Amino acid sequence: MSKYMVKRVLLAIASIIIVTLITFFVMNLIPGGPFTAEKAPSQAVMDALTKRYNLDKPLGEQYMLYMRNLLHGDWGIDMKNGREIGPDLFSKFAVSAKLGGIAMIIAIVVGVILGSIAALKRNKVPDRIIIFFTTLGTAMPSFILATLLLLIFCVQLAIFPVFSSNPSLVLPVISLAVYPTAYITRLTKTSMLDALSQDYIRTARAKGVSRSKIIFVHALKNGLIPVVTYLGPQIAYIITGSMVVETIFTVPGLGTYFVKAITDRNYSVIMATTIFLAVLMIVANLITDIVYKLIDPRINFE
């Protein structure tokens, strides 16, 4: 086990280093370097940038210094307004984390319940209805769903305002939750069916254990293992999904911040945000992998 953990952690560290390398050097491929915008920043900002990013040093040294700053919690400065990126980044992330967190919780709860129902009522009406909607749910990109929700609830029914400085989180959460809910439902159904056909379930039934206890205690426990493995990669979906969903519903989160930086060609912010999100995804995947090995004793550790 510890050997596996060490291997996995080393892999994650290697990935983080590669991501930062790619980000840093790719950004420097921009003609003239990342800090020359079409509209030149003011002299004061330019001086600050040169000093902060050591632009007068060779590229390799710039990278080392940039990484050292990162490790000290210094995310650089916004080349449009000259402000520190760090505090902005974390306050925006708090908003996105709340949105994504609620969406994830809803997706897990609803997905597991629907998946269990579909497994228990296999090939009956409830199963067919659930599978129909989950198939539809996985075929719709989140931005289309978000725009449709905007069209129905904000424009046609006027329940929520189209633009607002403090938008309600209901619609963004729904837009973000539909895809993972559909996916978790399908995953739960498959693994529940698998679990229900196992010998220990038959034994439990033969011993006269109640139906609900068999389902919720015995079957669900093992049926949920694949769902756990899905949660890590899901973080990546929530992040890419929230970029568009936040933009559509004007939620002031990390997604909006990133998209705005892209359209503004605000390279220092793009660089900082990419590295932040990439590290987040890699760490999430690392934790999922380790948790997966811990909760499933059937997997041997070579």
Place this chain on the structure above:
Amino acid sequence: MTETENIYKKRQILSAQIDLSKFNKKNFDKATDEEKKQQEVMGESSSFLKDGLRRLRKNHMAMASIIILIALIVAIIVIPMIVPYSYSDMITVNGHRDGTAVNLPPMYYSQRELQYMQETGEKLFPHILGTDSLGRDYFIRVVYGTRVSLSVGVVSAVMVLIIGVIYGTISGYFGGKVDLIMMRIVDIIYSLPDMLIIILLSVVLNARLTPLIKGTVLAKLGGNMLAMFIVFALLYWVGMARLVRGQILSIKNNEYILAAKAIGTPNGQIMRKHIVPNVLSIIIITTALQVPSAIFTESYLSFLGLGVNLPMTSLGSLANDARATITSAPYRLLVPALVIVVIVLALNLIGDGLRDAFDSKLN
């Protein structure tokens, strides 16, 4: 009389053996061809492909999806030949740009077009989905957008297919140190956040590549799309490579591979003739499911403004542009959205159908 003859005699009495000496040739008829056929109880011989296709044909959802997809492909090839409007330019009446043909509702004509039709008595082709805010026929734009989105999906899937299969086959077949090193590379690539790298490369490469590809066919698609293809080629094949490697590891221990090796078949031929056909089903299924994922990625990028270059369009960028007129013309969003959903749904169902039909492990 010897002893053996004696035994023979006894057996003749007790057994059901027919005494042939009692019959002659006249008592026997030759069986007719029809009678011979009755003896054939063997079914028609069936290949792996035939079996799979038979199972696929029974899957109504998958068959319906295939028909819808084929119809869609035929439509996007044929329609631009019929509709006389261009996806990139404003509608012209009698050779003049028609400024009144902006934001027309579906099936309406602009003032100038009505005037023209009254004067000449000629019937103009209707604007089935109206026009957009720049006076371009929206229907033809949706058709071109579908073309772009589908081609992006197919090209990406083919790239993933080629790289993933070659890499996975080499890694799985040679095993040992080669496999170890190749799989560590895959592990690292697998953990890189692909979407972020696509965005990053699009931002950067667009600035770098656009001058390079100026004047070529690629310029029409633009640096962003090229960046996306590059990232697909660099990152997206790892899933396919892992899958193929796993399959090959289990196949290469079979006896027939050993036999082929024993008679001195070269490595390349073993791979081509014995291993690849056996992993073919899983490769086809994964490729089919890769197309929708590429279409999704492209639509996200278009949405972020990192999609195809103007005036070329894709379903994602159409949906994105439609947000500006969501209150006045919601159908401009609904139509491309519907097309994306239909394409992705159809491909998913076909992929699932193929898996059920061809994956022998599930039967």
